[in-house]
Amino acid sequence: MNERETERRLQEWLEQQRRIAAPTELHTRVAAIPYVAERPWREGLGVALGILPGPRARLRRAIVVVVLAALLGSLVVSAALSGGQRKLAVVAPLPSATPTPTATATVGPAPSFVGPNLGRTDPIPSGDTSCTADLLDASAGGPPLPHRSTPPLAPGEAVAGSVLGDADTQGQLHAARVRVTTAGSVTTVASFTSGEPFAQTTNAAVAGWSRDGTTLLLSAGRWSPSTWYHECEDLYLARTDGSSLVRLTDNRAPGHTVWASALAPVGGSVAYVEVDESISAWWLRLRDASGATTVLDASACSYEPTLLSWSPDGRSLAASCESSVVLLYRVDGGAHPDLMVVPHTIVKAIGWTSDSTHVVAAVQAGGLTVDELEPSGHPATVLQNLAVRPDVSPIGGFSPDGSKLLLGGCPQNPSDPACYATELDVLDLDTGALSRIFSGPDSDTTNAATQSARWLPDGQVVIADLKTSGTLVIDPATHTTTPSDWPIDAVRWRPSD
């Protein structure tokens, strides 16, 4: 049964589900909620601790005081015995570029399919012909746009980001542009127009910017009209002056798309995960500056990598799939990876130390820990352990220099059970200090969310503010928050970056 047929039947069944009514008893229970005593446990706890009046309140209060004093004393003694010293991470250099035999046996068989380049006009397994036409009319440059930038840019600085939503007469979104804004001008770098009227353009976004400021990695795609989630997304390399646009992939065939991509900061290499959903195949590809493409061996991953991270020197690539495996590739060392196994955990974010010697990973194993990974399965060094904060997750990933991790919290806050007012914290991996850089939206929590936070290459943070449909730029050092008209995929480039 192909996916389209499965989708059809699922949607039909879901329509049937919409007829189901909640049991009458549940209506009664829910209707009573606002009228019953709020949090009766509070009252019970208050009485138990002797704070509220009750029988023998004085005696209970005395017992509580004694127990608390004993606990405090044991903590003080424990701290004194441990000497109060924090263990420092052992930083060792990476092994040589010589490929190391992979340890695939330690993670079981490798069911992923590593194959040749995708065919372009092969018969379509799903019978879906909607994607065979050109999805997007992509072109370099485009009409000039009015200049506007908040906050103002200094001379030499530039911001790139996508502008979605050029509306046609029916009010449907069908075009997107990527623009670069400097202190005095706006350049349209690329324009993407949907190949069919009224079809939505999605995900025109800036995926990376070379360190020399000349090249952008863009992704752009369009919904396939016949399925709900095939985006038929392609990757493009664009010159920031709008003079050239090169398509790296060709995903016109149905089910073909790109799920993750990363541009090396130097050297011009691009790594990406290309997918053929119609046959459940995926390829981790490496395209070098000459345009040659290599399929990397990612057979240790049961599922496709969803996290890709280049080392700052552009010579190594780390890839993590949705399992306890991180693969390490040396661009000059061939396609055979070093394998780093993170036992019994899920990798949530990966990054590099600033000297490009080590991969750091945020892993979820009950609580969150930040590990410095060792190649070939050697035990990882735990840099930080946030097990006491199960509410935080590394939504922003590692800073470009690998020294900090951007965390978003979803604390058990009765006033915000939907977790819209997510706070943002920065964890300093050297000191272990956790500093609050954003306390969440300060107004209507229902219209704002801070989940979509990301680092800029210069170490500042951009977050979405859904209430204003704009963004905020935060300086993690000063905690200064500046409203911005930059798009959420904005990337700022500075000559010193």
Added chain:
Amino acid sequence: MDRDIEIQAATDDAGETARVDRATTFASLAEHHLDEAYRLARLIVGDAAEAEDATHDAFVAAWRGWGGLRDPLRFDAWFARILVNTCRARVRRLRRRTVVDVSVLETASDRSGDPTGSMLDRAEIGPAFASLSREHREVLALRYYLDLPIDEVAVRLGIPEGTVKSRLHYALRLLGAALESQRREVDR
């Protein structure tokens, strides 16, 4: 002294009126959204009784956070997040108990008024859907039942967009495989 008591009584009355208004508004919204919430909970939790409890717990949480919701027009999205969070917590607890009940989604309403052969389709897909993992049910429910775009699903679940796409893909594949398997059983 009497005047102080009068002022205090008036203040108490005003506070009580506000509290009642607040409760009435919430009860009205809850009643309006209850069926939809219960259906979504059934899809994610995969167990009718647990879905009832999850829905109730979600409304309790929503009532406790009611003061933070300044715009009742946004109740829908706000409450959906609470419900998803509550369902996830429920499923985590269910998993510890290793309860698998694949029959609950095949209800009387599925079978009623269905003189055509399509009844077989729905009878198959309920258990197949329930046999998926919580992660897969969750992502299918948000995408196909709530019609949320990929980026919104990612935000609500706190996972990268790429992971959403991946899970959608594999969920559909697994669902298709389960249906194929059932069809073969029927043919046999």
